[in-house]
Amino acid sequence: MKKPVMASKDLRFFDAPDAEQLPNGHPRRGMSVVAALSEWLIHTNRRHNGAWSRRYEHGVPVTDLIPLEADGTTGTLVRFRAAESLCPPGSLTVDDLTRWTAHWSHLEVRLDDQRGGAT
Numbered sequence: 418m419k420k421p422v423m424a425s426k427d428l429r430f431f432d433a434p435d436a437e438q439l440p441n442g443h444p445r446r447g448m449s450v451v452a453a454l455s456e457w458l459i460h461t462n463r464r465h466n467g468a469w470s471r472r473y474e475h476g477v478p479v480t481d482l483i484p485l486e487a488d489g490t491t492g493t494l495v496r497f498r499a500a501e502s503l504c505p506p507g508s509l510t511v512d513d514l515t516r517w518t519a520h521w522s523h524l525e526v527r528l529d530d531q532r533g534g535a536t
Contacts, residue, residue, distance in 0.1 A: 451497055452476040458497035463490050 452458045453476040461470040468485035471478055514526045 449476065451495065454500055454503060455497040456500055458495065461485070461494040461496075463488070463492055463494075465491060 452460075452473045455476075456474065458473045458476075459470060460473070462468065463485070468487060469482045470485055471482050472480045518524050518526050
């Protein structure tokens, strides 16, 4: 499934009283929230029958779906740069990410801080 505007509400989860709860107790809202609050986001989707990637800027697609070569894996990779207004310099640490993602043992999170500070 491709979503034309990632900044739009994900209707599967928004305003749904039975929305899945995340381990931190917050309701699931979908990738559209991350895309809307990011300068850019690259969503890569790998399936058994094909793979593709698409870039969004401020929630709006700036590329078509780009087919990718199969590599034998499946899953979703989301890379993004949060809007600077949401992350003052030095505000996000590896410890923060580790704590926030501890509930998902299958999730790998890497912080690549290219602002000139420590990673």
